[in-house]
Amino acid sequence: MARVTMADVAREAGVSAMTVSNVLNERLPVNEPTRARVMAAVAALGYEVNLTARHLRAGRTDTVAFIVPSFHDYFGEIADKIAPLIEADGRHLVLERTSASPEYEMAAVSVARLQYYDGVLLSVAGLDRDQLDRMRTPKPIVLLGERDVPDRFNHVRLANEEGARLATAHMIEHGSRRILALGCTFDTAHMMSSDRRAGWERALRDAGLDVDARHVVPVSTYTSAAGRDALLDVIASGLPFDGVFAVTDVIALGAIAALAESGLRVPVDVQLAGFDNLDMARFVPPGLTSVDANHEGVAETAVGLLRRQMAGWTGPAEHVVAPVSLVVRGSTRGGA
Amino acid sequence: MARVTMADVAREAGVSAMTVSNVLNERLPVNEPTRARVMAAVAALGYEVNLTARHLRAGRTDTVAFIVPSFHDYFGEIADKIAPLIEADGRHLVLERTSASPEYEMAAVSVARLQYYDGVLLSVAGLDRDQLDRMRTPKPIVLLGERDVPDRFNHVRLANEEGARLATAHMIEHGSRRILALGCTFDTAHMMSSDRRAGWERALRDAGLDVDARHVVPVSTYTSAAGRDALLDVIASGLPFDGVFAVTDVIALGAIAALAESGLRVPVDVQLAGFDNLDMARFVPPGLTSVDANHEGVAETAVGLLRRQMAGWTGPAEHVVAPVSLVVRGSTRGGA
DNA sequence: TGCCGTCATATTATCGATAAAATACGGCTT
DNA sequence: AAGCCGTATTTTATCGATAATATGACGGCA
Secondary structure (H helix, E strand, O other): OOOOOHHHHHHHHOOOHHHHHHHHHOOOOOOHHHHHHHHHHHHHHOOOOOHHHHHHHHOOOOEEEEEEOOOOHHHHHHHHHHHHHHHOOOOEEEEEEOOOOHHHHHHHOOHHHHOOOOEEEEEOOOOOHHHHHHOOOOOOEEEEOOOOOOOOOEEEEEOHHHHHHHHHHHHHHOOOOOEEEEOOOOOOOOHHHHHHHHHHHHHHHHOOOOOOHHHEEOOOOOOHHHHHHHHHHHHHHOOOOOEEEEOOHHHHHHHHHHHHHOOOOOOOOOEEEEEEOOHHHHOOOOOOEEEEOOHHHHHHHHHHHHHHHHOOOOOOOOEEEEOOEEEOOOOOOOOO | OOOOOHHHHHHHHOOOHHHHHHHHHOOOOOOHHHHHHHHHHHHHHOOOOOHHHHHHHHOOOOEEEEEEOOOOHHHHHHHHHHHHHHHHOOOEEEEEEOOOOHHHHHHHOOHHHHOOOOEEEEEOOOOOHHHHHHOOOOOOEEEEOOOOOOOOOEEEEEOHHHHHHHHHHHHHHOOOOOEEEEOOOOOOOOHHHHHHHHHHHHHHHHOOOOOOHHHEEOOOOOOHHHHHHHHHHHHHHOOOOOEEEEOOHHHHHHHHHHHHHOOOOOOOOOEEEEEEOOHHHHOOOOOOEEEEOOHHHHHHHHHHHHHHHHOOOOOOOOEEEEOOEEEOOOOOOOOO
């Protein structure tokens, strides 16, 4: 059976296609009896509008994309906050994933693909400033994430350095003196981990402690497994430490595993803090102290900026640094 | 600046639009010099195909949707497995979310929205058999999830009862006699939790143990917070127990929190097992014993069924029950 | 020289909806 | 009765690409 088109409905109702369109979109007024006939025909034939044709002609999809490196953890949680905000405007949110590889990310933001959407939230992971700069799209777009981006883009990122400083200072205050920066790096290309390293460093200096480069422990990937392995290596090496600042909660979870396996008690022997305050942080014993990334606020800010652009605003782009706060739990000595 | 269309490229290259289309799609052969001129024009103007127009005319989007109740946890992990399989066919995966409410789920699978996709993977959460039966779409579709579905749909689900039985039997074997079924229910409308309850019950009977209705502990939502609260209530009530089968790992995590807060040791005082074997299960001390839902295999099976349909197969639908296995970790006494 | 086949490229029609312009019609004024 | 107006509805053109069909150019062969 072929699809039912608007023309079929028009024929059934004895009117023109345009009248059907007017009834369904409430654009031009239609007399009640006519309207009723059209609605009856729609119901009788089970007609549903062809959104693709509408998009081609009207240039609107009522759909927003959130483009993320992976569907996991952090991004899943943020996406669940963003979705209701988009839906509140009568639009629809879809997620696309880029695998964190620059090629995929470029493909995902190719002008061709963006055509499907009225607006785009792009969580930047693989693209650097130059690549982003080459991206010329007329679509409303808001960038999220901890990389450096060209000025012309609206951008929401976290107060990474401040968050790391808060977490580290908190552990210093409660007695730690040798704190690892797990998953951090000196490589400034990866802003998230280098900014957080900078915050860790600043807390140490503020307290008059030495910064030991051996305490900066890189990870191969941002996974719990990599965090666990990296920390086990440190423990095996014999390097003494009494605190761990993990660059994300996912990595902190790996650290928890490594500490438990090694018989190190949290927070008695080692204090531990993470970053992102994922749902899971509340429940993993003894409770993971974490920098709260304020997902809700980030989502609201980003959607607000996007909404403004979709409404036609063309003023200068904004660069928002979302404030963070420390949520203290049992993995540090200030906690319950 | 207006968009660059295929006609613009054709003019620039001094050929017809059709020739441009043939060059880009490699449908009809084009002479090398002409081809080169077209490619040059494409590059010069920065042309990118309008996918919406292509879709309208050619009826193909090269996009597959995975429709899920939420972007969190389980679904995020599955989606990350599915994406590469879809991409291997040169297609693109997008996620849509339904909020687990029947209305949203109905809207998401309305014929109108499905038009955007060449195929759909639908994780059924809110829709019952009747509602699904009313869904008449010509699109290739595969259902995932633990609900009962009409025969005409391809469907992949887990061996829920067997998984729950395995986990429960394992705890019995290692000494538990009073095992809670946390998050389970007698309500057969919710197949996932009632099937898993049935498996728990069977393990008890097989071991000659009594089934105590007080041991079936419902949860208000499938979240860690609800799992924690429900288990704390049980503990406060004084009902004795020495094992917990949690209906999902997310709920098991809540149980871990509740047990830790109450000073009950895992696995010495209480053994604990979950279901889904999320990444997190490996890392939460002492390691969460869990029924492995075989995400990879489920993803492959579902994508295989979908691929077959997209290729034109019209044979009878298949109903696959994916096998599960028990992964033993430290939260039960068989573990390390 | 004339006819045919083949390959390359161009034309035409179409996917389904909608914006913009055109028309029909009844009522009301003068 | 002629003219005008506002409302309801229809007609026409279009979004941009592509399937199907048509045209053109050239070489081969009798």
